[in-house]
Amino acid sequence: MNIAIIFAGGAGVRMGAGIPKQFLEINGKPIIIHTLDLFDSHPEIDKIYMAVLKDYIPYMQKLITKFNITKVVDIVPGGETGQDSIYNALSRAREDNPDDSIVLIHDGVRPSVTFDTISRNIQGVKENGNAITCTSCYETILMSTTGKNVETVPYRKDTFAAQAPQSFRLGDILAAHEEVRKKESRYDNLVDSCTLIKSIGKEAYMVEGNRGNIKVTTPEDVYMYRALIQYHENEQAFGIGRTPDILNQK
Numbered sequence: 001m002n003i004a005i006i007f008a009g010g011a012g013v014r015m016g017a018g019i020p021k022q023f024l025e026i027n028g029k030p031i032i033i034h035t036l037d038l039f040d041s042h043p044e045i046d047k048i049y050m051a052v053l054k055d056y057i058p059y060m061q062k063l064i065t066k067f068n069i070t071k072v073v074d075i076v077p078g079g080e081t082g083q084d085s086i087y088n089a090l091s092r093a094r095e096d097n098p099d100d101s102i103v104l105i106h107d108g109v110r111p112s113v114t115f116d117t118i119s120r121n122i123q124g125v126k127e128n129g130n131a132i133t134c135t136s137c138y139e140t141i142l143m144s145t146t147g148k149n150v151e152t153v154p155y156r157k158d159t160f161a162a163q164a165p166q167s168f169r170l171g172d173i174l175a176a177h178e179e180v181r182k183k184e185s186r187y188d189n190l191v192d193s194c195t196l197i198k199s200i201g202k203e204a205y206m207v208e209g210n211r212g213n214i215k216v217t218t219p220e221d222v223y224m225y226r227a228l229i230q231y232h233e234n235e236q237a238f239g240i241g242r243t244p245d246i247l248n249q250k
Helices: 031-041 054-066 082-094 115-128 170-181 193-199 219-238
Strands: 002-008 047-052 072-077 102-107 130-136 160-169 206-208
Touching (some): 002 031, 031 047, 102 170, 115 130
Parallel strands (some): 002 047, 002 102, 047 072
Antiparallel strands (some): 130 160
């Protein structure tokens, strides 16, 4: 069983749009629907569980019906943090599915992940037990605890940007959450599932992601996503490229 866990429980304050960023419409569809479409259409994904702001669950259910999303099994309330939201959705998934199910944990506002990246995540879990989507960094990464002076400069060839999905066996990632939740610090500084499992000494394995798999967080990201859609629409119109849409572009 391959399960997508889509978390979209944030308020989106950095966007400044007055509504949570996942519900902003781009090209006639909310961002969250663009994201759901990818997993709903992927032949290897069997089920989808979501975590959404509690007050927006009825609206989310209407959107799922309106846009004919067929694989969503349930929507649970989001939590205090992103990790709390993920935990809520994972816990709900465990009610219906065995612990050896593969779960792909994905931001609701990453609407440009490709089919190939999703498939690589599934295969990565089968081979190594987990899969962290990454792309190599083109920019030089600087390390600084003050934000003023450069302290270290790692070799660029050794630096990667973690993205999503981040994928695991259902029982393994829930066990990791439960171990972390027993600590007084809980999810402090655990920005994603990769840092969560590393914090308890587990190995994490990388799989190659796709360029353009951005997290739509700021107004600038909205413009970038619109430009990406337009670019691939132009490719389709002029017969350029391997595929007619963003789903299979690497």
